[in-house]
Amino acid sequence: MTMRTNVEHFKCEIVDGIATIALDRPERKNPLTFESYAEMRDWFRDLHYADDVKAVVFASNGGNFSSGGDVHDIIGPLTKMSMKELLAFTRMTGDLVKAMVNCGKPMIAAIDGICVGAGAIIAMAADLRIATPEAKVAFLFTRVGLAGCDMGACAILPRIIGQGRTAELLYTGRAMSADEGHAWGFHNKLVAADDLTEEAHALATRIAAGPNFGNMMTKTMLAQEWSMSIEQAIEAEAQAQAICMQTVDFERAYNAFVAKEKPVFEGN
Secondary structure, eight states: OOOOOOOSSSEEEEETTEEEEEOOOGGGTOEEOHHHHHHHHHHHHHHTTOSSOOEEEEOOBTTBSBOEEOIIIIIHHHTTOOHHHHHHHHHHHHHHHHHHHTSSSOEEEEEOSEEETHHHHHHHHSSEEEEOTTOEEEOGGGGGTSOSOOTTHHHHHHHHHOHHHHHHHHHHOOEEOHHHHHHTTSOSEEOOGGGHHHHHHHHHHHHHTSOHHHHHHHHHHHHHGGGSOHHHHHHHHHHHHHHHTTSHHHHHHHHHHHTTOOOOOOOO
């Protein structure tokens, strides 16, 4: 399957196996709408079956990553919805995170400027995060009268920065500075704003040059093993690795090693 780029509610391009996507309302600091939530959910679901994409960069746009749910397009209408309608919405937003986690492709968030609310969740759902010194990440949900447990925050964020730091950010809704994010392990690297796109794509290119099937298996096991015991995880990894040993890429790597050459992986 070849991944589509003809999307309506966000930017998308695919070049040399790297899909670069970004929210596309820079004049409003890239808020999410009902439509962009749903379209990105469907796009990431389809991505699982795409052979032409090996890695994803979720980019900033116009100096900001995302301001979260649009106040006028989402927050206002939510105050007038029934419980059934509200649950349908919150399940849809959660489905976006599940689709990102289960898409089978390593994902890098390139974070500049504002990255708050659902935007912070999207960054959290990425496998890796590169940020600028100007990046401000905030899980704002309590500041609008809601709980901090939104879109998997209470499950995923503690795995990245720890329980105590997560509790502080979710209870207070305060912004995590770029330096804090780097020191706490949320950001893998800080780079100048002018270098953000280049650095993110360089990392994506490096990952995409690796064994695509093996990367998919790594992402899958990173997500699944948190709910396993150590014994279950070791057995699951034994099975996963045995499957990877049947790929041609494994044989390619061996032959290249014997020939003292660098392996060229083809994802099969």
